Amino acid sequence: MSDDIKAPGFKSSELISGLQTAFSKYSDAEKQAQIKKTNGIFELQVTNDNKETVTWTIDMKKSGTVFKGKATPKADVTIILADDTLVDLASGKLNGQKAFMTGKLKTRGNMMLATKLDGVLNGAKAKL
Amino acid sequence: MSFQGLISGSECAAPANPLSQVLKHTEGDRSLQQDRLSGPSTSRLHQLPGTSAPVAANEQDLALARQFFEGNSGGRGIAHGYPMQHPADLGRMNEMNFGPGMSDAWSMQQQQHMRAMEESAKVNWANEFGNAAQLNGSSSSASASQQALPSRPDYQQRTSYIPPVHGNMMPMGMYGANPAMQYGLNSSFNQQVDHGKGKGKQVDYEAAFAQFADSFGPTETQTSRIEEVDDSVANIEEALKNASLEGEGEEAGMDFQKVWDQLQNSDLPPPKEDMAKWEAEFSQMMNAQRDELEDYGTSMQNAWESGIGNYDDTFGPSIKFDGEGIPILGDYVFEQNNKYLDPSSSRSLLGEAKQLLENNGSLSEAALMLEAAIQQGELGEGGYEAWILLGETRNMDEREEAGMRALLQGVQKAQEAGAAGAGMLSLAISFTNESYDRGSHTMLLRWFRARFPDVKIPEETIKAVSTNSSWDTHGRITELFLDLARTQHAQGTMDPDLQIALGVLFYTNSEYERAQDCFAAALSVRPKDYLLWNRLGSSLSNGNKPEEALGAYREALQLRPTYTRAIYNVGVACLNIGADKEAAEHFLSALSLQESTSGDTSDALWFTLRRALLSMQRNDLADLAKPEAKPNLDVFRREGFDF
Numbered sequence: 039m040s041d042d043i044k045a046p047g048f049k050s051s052e053l054i055s056g057l058q059t060a061f062s063k064y065s066d067a068e069k070q071a072q073i074k075k076t077n078g079i080f081e082l083q084v085t086n087d088n089k090e091t092v093t094w095t096i097d098m099k100k101s102g103t104v105f106k107g108k109a110t111p112k113a114d115v116t117i118i119l120a121d122d123t124l125v126d127l128a129s130g131k132l133n134g135q136k137a138f139m140t141g142k143l144k145t146r147g148n149m150m151l152a153t154k155l156d157g158v159l160n161g162a163k164a165k166l
Numbered sequence: 167m168s169f170q171g172l173i174s175g176s177e178c179a180a181p182a183n184p185l186s187q188v189l190k191h192t193e194g195d196r197s198l199q200q201d202r203l204s205g206p207s208t209s210r211l212h213q214l215p216g217t218s219a220p221v222a223a224n225e226q227d228l229a230l231a232r233q234f235f236e237g238n239s240g241g242r243g244i245a246h247g248y249p250m251q252h253p254a255d256l257g258r259m260n261e262m263n264f265g266p267g268m269s270d271a272w273s274m275q276q277q278q279h280m281r282a283m284e285e286s287a288k289v290n291w292a293n294e295f296g297n298a299a300q301l302n303g304s305s306s307s308a309s310a311s312q313q314a315l316p317s318r319p320d321y322q323q324r325t326s327y328i329p330p331v332h333g334n335m336m337p338m339g340m341y342g343a344n345p346a347m348q349y350g351l352n353s354s355f356n357q358q359v360d361h362g363k364g365k366g367k368q369v370d371y372e373a374a375f376a377q378f379a380d381s382f383g384p385t386e387t388q389t390s391r392i393e394e395v396d397d398s399v400a401n402i403e404e405a406l407k408n409a410s411l412e413g414e415g416e417e418a419g420m421d422f423q424k425v426w427d428q429l430q431n432s433d434l435p436p437p438k439e440d441m442a443k444w445e446a447e448f449s450q451m452m453n454a455q456r457d458e459l460e461d462y463g464t465s466m467q468n469a470w471e472s473g474i475g476n477y478d479d480t481f482g483p484s485i486k487f488d489g490e491g492i493p494i495l496g497d498y499v500f501e502q503n504n505k506y507l508d509p510s511s512s513r514s515l516l517g518e519a520k521q522l523l524e525n526n527g528s529l530s531e532a533a534l535m536l537e538a539a540i541q542q543g544e545l546g547e548g549g550y551e552a553w554i555l556l557g558e559t560r561n562m563d564e565r566e567e568a569g570m571r572a573l574l575q576g577v578q579k580a581q582e583a584g585a586a587g588a589g590m591l592s593l594a595i596s597f598t599n600e601s602y603d604r605g606s607h608t609m610l611l612r613w614f615r616a617r618f619p620d621v622k623i624p625e626e627t628i629k630a631v632s633t634n635s636s637w638d639t640h641g642r643i644t645e646l647f648l649d650l651a652r653t654q655h656a657q658g659t660m661d662p663d664l665q666i667a668l669g670v671l672f673y674t675n676s677e678y679e680r681a682q683d684c685f686a687a688a689l690s691v692r693p694k695d696y697l698l699w700n701r702l703g704s705s706l707s708n709g710n711k712p713e714e715a716l717g718a719y720r721e722a723l724q725l726r727p728t729y730t731r732a733i734y735n736v737g738v739a740c741l742n743i744g745a746d747k748e749a750a751e752h753f754l755s756a757l758s759l760q761e762s763t764s765g766d767t768s769d770a771l772w773f774t775l776r777r778a779l780l781s782m783q784r785n786d787l788a789d790l791a792k793p794e795a796k797p798n799l800d801v802f803r804r805e806g807f808d809f
Contacts, residue, residue, distance in 0.1 A: 060780055065792055068773050074485055075601050134676070153676065154601070162738040162774055164707035164715065165564070165731055166595050166673055166700075 043106045045092040050084055050124040054094050057128075057159070058104035069102040076158055078151040081113035086121040098158055115147040117155060128159040489632050491604025493597070498556075498571040501766060506538035515539035516546050519555065529563040529728050530763035548583035550576045558592050562697075563760070564730045564768040570596045577609075587616030591667060595701075598674045606674050607631060607639040610667055614646065617663070621650055640675050647671060662688035669701065678709030696725040700732045703739075712739040730756050734771060741778055747807070750778040755809035758799050769793045 043058050044051045064072070076098035085091045095109040119127075123142045126132035134156040137143040145152045157163055486494045506515055519535035522528070536556040539545075546552040553576030560569035573593040580588040590613035597606035608631050615623065627642040647668045654661055669684030685702040692698055703718030716739050722732040737752035753775040760767045772793040779788035787805060790797045803809070 060777065063776070063780060063785070063788065065794070067769070067793070068776075071769075071773070156676075157601070162741045162777060164704035164735045164738050165566070165599050165770075166670065166704045 043094070043104065045106065047088060047090060048084060048086050048092055049121050050128070051092075053125065053128050053159075054082075054104060057096070061102060061104055064102065072158075073098050073102055076151075076154050078114040078148065078154065079109045079111075080151070080155055080158065081109045081116040082124065083116060083118045084121055084124055085118075096155075096158060113147065115145055115149065115151040117152055118144040118146070127156065485602075487602070487605065490608040491602060491606075491631075492574075492608055493570075493600075493602050493605055495567075495571050495574060498568065498575060500537050500541060501534060504534050504538050504541075506535050507541060508538075509542065514544065515542070516544050516552050516555075519559075523555075523559065526726060526728055528759070528763045529559055529730055530760050530766075533559045533563060533565075534763070545579075548580060548585050548588075550579035550583055550585065550588060552576075553579060554589035554592070557589065557596075561592065561596060562726075562729055562731050564734045564756070564770050565766075566596055566599055566770065570600070587613055590616065591663065591670070594667075595670055598670055603674055604631075604639065606670070607643050610671060611639075611643055611646075613667060614643075614650075618650060621646075640671065644668070644671050644675075660687065660691065662691045666698070666701070669705065673701075673705055673708070676708075678705045681705040682709060694725055696722040696729055696732070699725065700729065700735065703732070704735055707735060707739045707742065710742075712742045715739045728759060730759065730768065730771075733759075734768075734774065737774060737778070741774070741781065746778050746782045750775055750782065750802075751807050751809045753778060754799060754802050754807055758809060761799065767793065767796065 044055050061069070079099050080096040082094045082096065083091055084094065092106065093108055094104065094106055095113060096104050097109065099114070119137070119142060123132065123137055127134065127137060127143075132142070134143065134153050138145070138152065143152065488494060515535045516539040519532045519539065522532045522535065533556060536552055536559060540552050540556065544552065546555070553572050555576075557569045557571075557573030557576055560566075560572055563569075570593070573589050573596060576589045577593050580586060590609050594606045594609035594613065597603075597609060611623075611627070611631055614621070623646060624642075627639075627646060630642055631639050647664065651661075651664055651668060654664065665684045665688040669681045669688070672678070672684060673681040682702060682705040685698055685705055689695065689698050689702060699718050699722035703715045703722060706712075706718055707715035716736060719732050719736045719739065722729055723736075726732070733752055733756040737749040737756070740746070740749035740752060753771050757767055757771050757775070760771070772791055776788045776791045779785075779791055784805075787802065790801060799809075
């Protein structure tokens, strides 16, 4: 299953694969917690330097899974970004807000949900 | 709109013509304006360098504004300074041919600007609109006194947009508390900040010109963009006529025109329904114009409407919220087997718990004592004290869910007892941690009203909290807080609680740098407040400064070694640096602290420990680390974890 998700030529492929693994290992309670918090389906349209595009879906609303392909049912937000941007986002080098405002990240759909992508990708957030 | 009309337009047209204000102090360098106002032309920019600086604005303004430009990259600061870009304007700019080099940079800037727009709530614009109409009357007095500090109240609304800009470009010690500089800036901005799309456009305009005059190069694309933004209001109508927008765009532009006129003519801020209608049209127009705008339009609408919060039950029962965004959590769940639940004893558990906390004792123990105290009816002052203390203790112990419930109880009881305000900040923080943004805003507003009952709060703000999206409420509430902070600073005081509340606001909005400033300010007055150190740490950590965050957490832990949350945060910071093993060790030590007491452990700790273990590729251990299983922690010790 994890091989299906990878896409050659994409730096963020490893990342997404890792995310999928992590989510699949979540206990039900943990999944529920994450879903409660996020409550949305993200569709990522990632383009790499060679102008290829791959679509990944992170479902944090119904199933709590990550997979390649478009979202079913329809995603709450579609995020269009470059391979490098996704890598930066996940590593914490760039945060969703900044990416948004500098145009590195485009959205279609529920924009506010896109700001939660950080949390989903990073996972660990400090508590105030 | 004729040039004449623009130059000598009557004051009531002022919102549409910020230039009229500019001109008054620009010593009439009409040639430039002529070019700018007469619509798009390729020759426009070429002429600019040749012009001598038309600026009559004082040196300070220029210097400051220049700093603004130089310090500004990616348009973020500008974004805040210019929350709204007219779609028509964008369309016009799109059509404009600035010459080869510029257009690429320009479209890029435009993209950025689009992002900037999307970022800032549309309502800011609407706000401006309302204010613009209001300020109509005071325009002449304003322009007359441009060199002097204008009456503060008029411009309070404007200035609130300025600080974010300032915050970006210059290191600000504290929000609303930065001396002369900020006020100097404010004054300079204020001079030009009149109506229409104030926000310091005028002085930027000046500076933009000056910069153009000085050096015409690719870096000026930014300033050119700003210039265009200046014009936006003035030239909308003209632009609409000149630019060759797509057919739909033009119609939409005309609608916009109508709404514009309507707003111009009204003296009051448009009523809510109109606002909504305007926003709908606005978003419609946005949709009509460009593909990227399509995002903005529909998503803004969605975002706007989603303020009402439609959460459906999918994966298990999801959280329900009340009208104001406060989650409905249910009653507090007391621990079973609480050894302190001894009806025969007569000790004051509340008192003991407090002492334990004072002496750096175990947080879990203290929580148990408090639970017992409550269950036995010892509620403390006003019937709320014990609840709030319990909530705060649970939060410190990284048991957010329990903490929230206790705080909700406590806050309610405090309100009933007439001591409203107690525990509200802590509750707002809990909400922020759990991403209940609207709830956080609501609570902060309530705290504000309880704490500063004399400060007048605009009706819209109060209503907005119940109806609008968290983007909108964030803007309004931040404005409110900043105003007070600034007033306080003018009086030479600084309320650390207000700074903390501001910090929480910024943190909720992911504006971590500003949050850092606020918490640092509060810390300057309360250096031994371990909660503050933790908050500063988290602002740093989430703001991608994990090393500095660790420093702050260490301070917190030195003051309170049993501060579980801080230990958790240290672990998170380690994870972010990539030090997985250390992270796991921290989580384990926190867990062992909790286990040594008779209480329960924190789920969050287990979850994140698992994450760390998975990250270390130790799936075997990760499988062990489940809160339900609650393995003996020695297992981990044997595996080489040192805690």
